[in-house]
Each structure stands twice: as structure tokens, then as C-alpha cells.
Amino acid sequence: xxxxxxxxxTLKETPAEAEITSHKLLLRAGLVRKLSAGVYSFLPIGLRxxxxxxxxxxxxxxxxxxxxxxxxxxxxxxxxxxxxxxxxWRHILFKLKDSGNREWFMSPTAEEAVTVIAGGEINSYRQxxxxxxxxxxxxxxxxxxxxxxxxxxxxxxxxxxxxxxSDELAQVSYQKMYEAYARIFQxxxxxxxxxxxxxxxxxxxxxxEFMIPTxxxxxxxxxxxxxxxxxxxxxxxxxxxxxxxxxxxxAVEKFATPSVVTIEALAxxxxxxxxNRQIKTLIYIADSKPVIVLVRGDDQLNEAKxxxxxxxxxxxxxxxxxxxxxxxxxxxSLGAVTSTRKKSDVTxxxxxxxxxxxxxxxxxxxxxxxxxxxxxxxxxxxxxWADLRTVTAGEPCAKCGKPLKIQRAxxxxxxxxxxxxxxxxxGAEFLDESGAxxxxxxxxxxxxxxxxxxxxxxxxxxxxxxxxxxxxxPYTVCIxxxxxxPxxxxxxxxEKIYNELTARGVDVILxxxxxxxxxxxxxxxxxxFPIRLGxxxxxxxxGEVELKLRGGALTPIKPEDAVGKIMxxxxxxxx
RNA sequence: CGGGACGUAGCGUAGCUUGGUAGCGCGUCUGAAUGGGGUUCAGAAGGUCGUGAGUUCAAAUCUCACCGUCCCGACCA
Numbered sequence: 001x002x003x004x005x006x007x008x009x010t011l012k013e014t015p016a017e018a019e020i021t022s023h024k025l026l027l028r029a030g031l032v033r034k035l036s037a038g039v040y041s042f043l044p045i046g047l048r049x050x051x052x053x054x055x056x057x058x059x060x061x062x063x064x065x066x067x068x069x070x071x072x073x074x075x076x077x078x079x080x081x082x083x084x085x086x087x088x089w090r091h092i093l094f095k096l097k098d099s100g101n102r103e104w105f106m107s108p109t110a111e112e113a114v115t116v117i118a119g120g121e122i123n124s125y126r127q128x129x130x131x132x133x134x135x136x137x138x139x140x141x142x143x144x145x146x147x148x149x150x151x152x153x154x155x156x157x158x159x160x161x162x163x164x165x166s167d168e169l170a171q172v173s174y175q176k177m178y179e180a181y182a183r184i185f186q187x188x189x190x191x192x193x194x195x196x197x198x199x200x201x202x203x204x205x206x207x208x209e210f211m212i213p214t215x216x217x218x219x220x221x222x223x224x225x226x227x228x229x230x231x232x233x234x235x236x237x238x239x240x241x242x243x244x245x246x247x248x249x250x251a252v253e254k255f256a257t258p259s260v261v262t263i264e265a266l267a268x269x270x271x272x273x274x275x276n277r278q279i280k281t282l283i284y285i286a287d288s289k290p291v292i293v294l295v296r297g298d299d300q301l302n303e304a305k306x307x308x309x310x311x312x313x314x315x316x317x318x319x320x321x322x323x324x325x326x327x328x329x330x331x332x333s334l335g336a337v338t339s340t341r342k343k344s345d346v347t348x349x350x351x352x353x354x355x356x357x358x359x360x361x362x363x364x365x366x367x368x369x370x371x372x373x374x375x376x377x378x379x380x381x382x383x384x385w386a387d388l389r390t391v392t393a394g395e396p397c398a399k400c401g402k403p404l405k406i407q408r409a410x411x412x413x414x415x416x417x418x419x420x421x422x423x424x425x426x427g428a429e430f431l432d433e434s435g436a437x438x439x440x441x442x443x444x445x446x447x448x449x450x451x452x453x454x455x456x457x458x459x460x461x462x463x464x465x466x467x468x469x470x471x472x473x474p475y476t477v478c479i480x481x482x483x484x485x486p487x488x489x490x491x492x493x494x495e496k497i498y499n500e501l502t503a504r505g506v507d508v509i510l511x512x513x514x515x516x517x518x519x520x521x522x523x524x525x526x527x528x529f530p531i532r533l534g535x536x537x538x539x540x541x542x543g544e545v546e547l548k549l550r551g552g553a554l555t556p557i558k559p560e561d562a563v564g565k566i567m568x569x570x571x572x573x574x575x
Numbered sequence: 576c577g578g579g580a581c582g583u584a585g586c587g588u589a590g591c592u593u594g595g596u597a598g599c600g601c602g603u604c605u606g607a608a609u610g611g612g613g614u615u616c617a618g619a620a621g622g623u624c625g626u627g628a629g630u631u632c633a634a635a636u637c638u639c640a641c642c643g644u645c646c647c648g649a650c651c652a
Contacts, residue, residue: 009585011585011586011587011601011602012586012587012601012602012613013586013587013588013600013601013602014586014587015586015587016581016582016586016587016588016644016645017644017645018645019645019646034644036643036644037643037644037645091650091651092650092651109652140651142650142651143576143649143650143651144648144649144650144651146645146646151651197652198652207652209652218651411652414652416652444652446652482610482611483610515613516609516610516611516612516613516614517610517611517612518611518612518613518614519612519613519614520612520613521611521612521613522612522613523613525612534611536611537610537611538611539611546611
């Protein structure tokens with residue numbers, strides 16, 4: 001490609017809309033332009049990079065035995081109603097009506113659509129396993145799109161769905177995808193880490209996320225340098241000890257705490273009740289019913305873990321009115337002691353860390369009063385114990401005891417074992433060896449392709465611009481002739497090398513713009529082409545051209561060696 | 576959705592406090608010089624000042640509403 005024939009609208013200044021490095025570079029290097037918040041157009045070189053990432057994904061999915069298909073973007077609402085996801089996903093779905101007033105959803109993911117295919121076409125265990133994948137646009141009505149392509153309303157995803165005849169075989173399919181993902185991110189030049197993840201709203205029972213560590217990520221990853229344990233903070237556990245039990249406590253005693261409504265206030269004089277001897281009482285409304293959650297005063301409830309325990313994502317903190325109705329008191333004096341509650345038949349979830357705790361202090365369910373000497377197992381009727389707290393940095397690793405660390409990260413991929421939820425709901429069944437009808441055991445696997453693109457930039461840039469890994473660069477080689485007069489020695493040589501490299505299948509761009517050298521160099525570095533071949537009159541007079549790796553040193557070489565050297569670089573490149 | 580900031584030419588911005596009909600840099604176009612790291616000079620084009628209403632003799636400037644953008648939070652596989 002000749003630079004003058006394509007469109008690479010580089011910008012000297014950063015548009016005000018961009019905050020983080022990768023977003024700024026996407027715009028400055030002319031890869032994308034915003035149409036609306038969270039909705040982006042891809043320009044020629046942005047699309048070239050996107051296609052290269054897609055191709056890597058495609059090759060690795062094919063290698064893992066997955067079958068590429070293409071599912072509709074437009075889903076009839078009824079398949080979502082059959083799976084039971086129409087309501088919980090409603091707020092994130094783009095919804096539309098056709099002229100017959102029938103409701104449709106723009107696909108935010110495609111478990112339903114693919115399960116309909118499996119249900120219709122797979123009848124026998126002999127056809128299993130099958131893994132279908134597609135690469136396409138997804139739509140999610142994100143409340144707050146952010147950071148360019150990182151959180152968008154419309155984005156490109158690779159989604160795959162495996163169907164197996166047993167849980168054991170589903171595990172094999174899952175493992176294949178896990179390994180394919182590791183290869184994909186490695187080939188994209190990304191340092192991704194796989195972490196244990198919460199399966200969240202998808203349901204299912206096992207999942208891992210592929211994370212790109214960076215401060216601009218929206219997730220927190222808990223990891224241990226000692227043993228390699230790594231998990232999303234939504235899932236992470238630590239080896240932190242349970243609350244120490246003290247001598248068998250005295251009877252519960254009510255005491256006045258006028259205007260004390262926070263854990264912190266109660267921890268101060270004159271009360272001096274440390275947060276770790278307090279029970280924090282939270283009230284949620286889950287599926288329209290109140291639920292009480294107890295964690296220790298110095299712990300934070302982890303809503304993802306809580307969601308997993310209550311088995312629904314339709315929950316929210318109770319309003320003050322609801323709290324008063326349930327407990328007879330305002331937030332600030334809430335307590336779970338069964339005898340003090342207005343209603344006793346409420347489900348109570350308690351964090352494991354509180355198990356066996358006594359001599360605890362908690363609200364009295366009466367404004368201005370707290371209770372001391374509370375023994376949780378004696379005084380509170382707990383419906384279910386569970387790990388509900390959020391791990392914090394520095395806690396001992398549950399496996400090896402070393403202090404845990406927390407790192408921000410971008411989620412670029414997610415693999416799930418789904419089970420039979422969708423196959424049961426949508427009738428994806430097969431006949432096994434004995435002729436019995438059974439639901440397929442499913443797995444689902446996503447990669448945010450556009451998000452991956454931006455993550456690569458976020459992880460690979462310097463003060464001058466993007467530093468593309470060879471594997472995904474929009475063009476591998478940029479030939480930069482310093483004069484472009486037709487027929488000049490410089491331009492003639494540039495075109496010769498351009499033709500030879502192109503003939504060898506290399507993606508080359510020839511910067512044939514009549515610009516000053518500085519402009520060309522700055523642009524080639526901003527856009528981030530991995531290999532640059534500079535050809536100028538002065539060095540050519542000495543029988544040299546200049547080969548430069550992006551970010552590396554300039555190497556003078558003989559013009560006749562240029563093609564060979566470049567081919568060698570491409571062949572031996574790590575990525 | 577709550578809190579905050581912002582909206583002036585393709586991009587970055589000044590002007591707004593104190594109302595008088597818009598300026599600068601980059602980019603673009605023309606010409607000239609220059610020609611190895613965003614060169615220089617001369618000239619030119621390009622603006623519903625986000626939209627609407629209000630106040631006023633007069634609104635980019637003051638008031639209100641709406642829309643949009645960004646940040647924090649909530650939310651988010």
C-alpha cells in the first residue's frame with residue numbers, strides 16, 4: 001500500500017475525549033473515530049489490525065477443533081424468555097420492535113441462538129463433541145461506556161460454545177479452549193494471566209478469565225507470588241483466620257449509642273469497639289424478598305460471591321423505607337440478633353469469618369442502641385454460612401501463606417463451564433449409547449476482540465506512539481523514502497524493495513508522501529510499524545539504507561541486503 | 576441513575592467574571608524558499624459559539640430547559 005492511497009489521519013494533538021494512553025493512541029494514530037459514546041468506526045489501519053487479531057483467533061479456534069459459524073445479530077425475544085434471561089439481562093439489551101410489534105434483541109451474546117442450532121441438528125452422542133464459534137458484533141447497552149474500545153456499546157467478540165455428552169468430556173472441551181486462549185494472547189504479543197473467576201450472571205460452575213495487568217483495567221486480580229494462585233477479586237479467597245472466639249460470653253447486653261451510625265464511630269471513644277469485634281448487618285432485596293447478610297465490621301461484602309450464593313443477579317440494597325419496615329430501625333442500628341428483629345423468618349447469610357465468633361457488638365434494631373456480648377451462633381439464627389467477604393491486599397494466601405497482592409487488569413477473555421442450563425431450557429438433547437435422552441453439557445468461551453486490540457496498545461507503547469507486535473501490526477514494514485521524486489534513485493530503490501517484499505507476501509506500506517523526513521519518521525513511530533526501512537540520498541550515496549526496528553537502534557545496511565534482512569527479521573521475530 | 580467538569584472551525588484552545596456580534600496554534604488550500612526528526616515566509620478558505628427558550632436596544636458571555644461529551648461512583652460475564 002502507498003501511504004498517499006490510503007487514509008491514516010494522524011493527529012499531533014490528543015482529542016479531549018481520550019483519557020488513557022491506549023485510547024489517545026487509537027485516535028492519534030488514526031485507527032478509529034468515535035461516532036457516539038461507546039460506538040466507534042474503524043479506519044483502514046485500525047481495521048487491518050483488527051483483522052489480524054481475528055485471524056489469529058480463527059487459526060487457534062480451528063486448530064482446537066472448533067467450527068466457525070455465523071449466528072444472527074437479531075434475536076427474537078422469545079428465545080431469551082425460554083432461557084429465563086430476558087428479565088435479568090433486560091437492562092443491558094438493545095431492544096427493538098418490528099412492524100408487527102414483535103420484540104427483538106440485538107445479540108449481546110449467543111448462548112440461546114447457538115443452543116437452538118444444537119437442539120435442531122444434534123441428535124446423537126455420535127455427533128458430539130461439537131464446538132461452534134463466531135466472530136462478530138455484539139451489542140450491550142452499557143450504562144457508562146468508557147475508555148474507547150475497552151467498554152463499548154457495540155464491540156466485536158469471538159464467542160464459542162461447546163456441546164458434550166458428559167461432564168468429563170465437557171471438561172476436555174473447556175481445557176482445549178483454555179489452552180487455545182493462552183496461545184491466542186501469546187501470539188498477539190500480550191502478557192495475559194489466567195485467573196479463577198466468578199461465573200456471575202452466566203451461571204455455570206467453573207470459569208477462568210484471561211487478564212491483561214494494567215492500571216487502567218476495570219477488574220482487580222488477587223495473586224500470590226509464592227504459589228501462583230490468581231483469582232478475580234470477585235472470586236478470590238485468602239487464608240485469613242476466623243474471628244477469634246473468646247471465653248463463653250455473658251448474656252447479650254443493650255447499651256446506648258446516641259447518634260452512632262457507623263462502624264468507625266463505634267470504634268472510637270467512648271465505645272472503643274474495634275471493627276473486627278463488630279458484626280456488619282446488610283439488608284438486600286433479592287427477587288423481591290429481603291435477605292440479611294452479615295460480615296465482620298472490618299470486612300466488605302463481595303456482591304459477586306453473594307450473587308452466587310443467592311442464585312440470582314436480581315438483587316439490590318434495601319431502601320431505608322424497606323429497612324424500617326423489616327427491622328423497625330434506621331440503617332445505622334441494624335442488627336441480626338433474632339430476638340430483636342421484627343420479622344424472624346428472613347433468610348440470613350453470614351460470612352464464614354464470623355463462624356464461632358462471640359463477644360461481638362452489633363446494632364440493636366433500635367435507633368441509638370447497640371448490643372454487646374453477641375455470640376453469633378447462640379444469638380443469631382443463620383440460614384447459610386458462606387464465603388462472602390472481599391479479600392484485601394496483604395492477607396495470607398490460602399495455599400501457601402505468602403501475602404496476597406492485588407493488581408488492576410483488563411479482562412480480554414473468559415472461559416466457562418456452563419452445564420446444562422441452556423440445553424435443558426432450549427432443548428439441546430441427544431440420545432446416548434443406551435438410547436436415553438440427555439441434555440448436552442455446554443461450555444462457553446468469549447474473547448473481546450476489539451478490547452484485545454486496545455489492550456495490546458495499552459501494554460505496548462512508548463512516548464512516540466504505538467509499538468505493534470509484528471503479528472498484529474497493520475503493516476509489518478514501512479518503507480520511508482526521504483525524497484519521492486519519480487525516477488529518482490531513492491524512489492526507484494524504494495519501489496523496487498516495496499515490490500520485492502510485497503511479492504514475498506509481506507505487508508508493506510510505502511510512505512510516498514512529499515513530506516519532510518521529520519513528519520514521516522514521527523508518523524511511522526506514532527502508528528507503530530515494527531520495521532522501518534529509511535532510504536535517503538545521503539546514505540544511499542554511501543551505499544547504505546537504514547533499517548530500524550520500532551523502538552530499536554538504526555542499522556545501516558547495503559541496499560541489496562535489505563529484502564533478505566527484513567525477511568529474516570520477520571521469520572525470527574518472537575511474535 | 577447520583578456527584579463533578581465541559582461543549583467556540585477538522586484537532587487543541589482564548590474570549591465568558593465586567594453583554595457591544597469571535598481570536599490564536601496545529602491542520603487544510605495557493606505561492607515561494609527549504610529538504611535526514613513535526614522547517615520557514617507570504618496569502619487564503621473554513622464558525623448555526625451544542626440546541627431551544629428567556630432577559631436585553633444588543634447574548635459566545637446572563638437565566639432556564641434540553642441534548643451531547645468526559646471523569647468518579649453505581650452498574651457491567
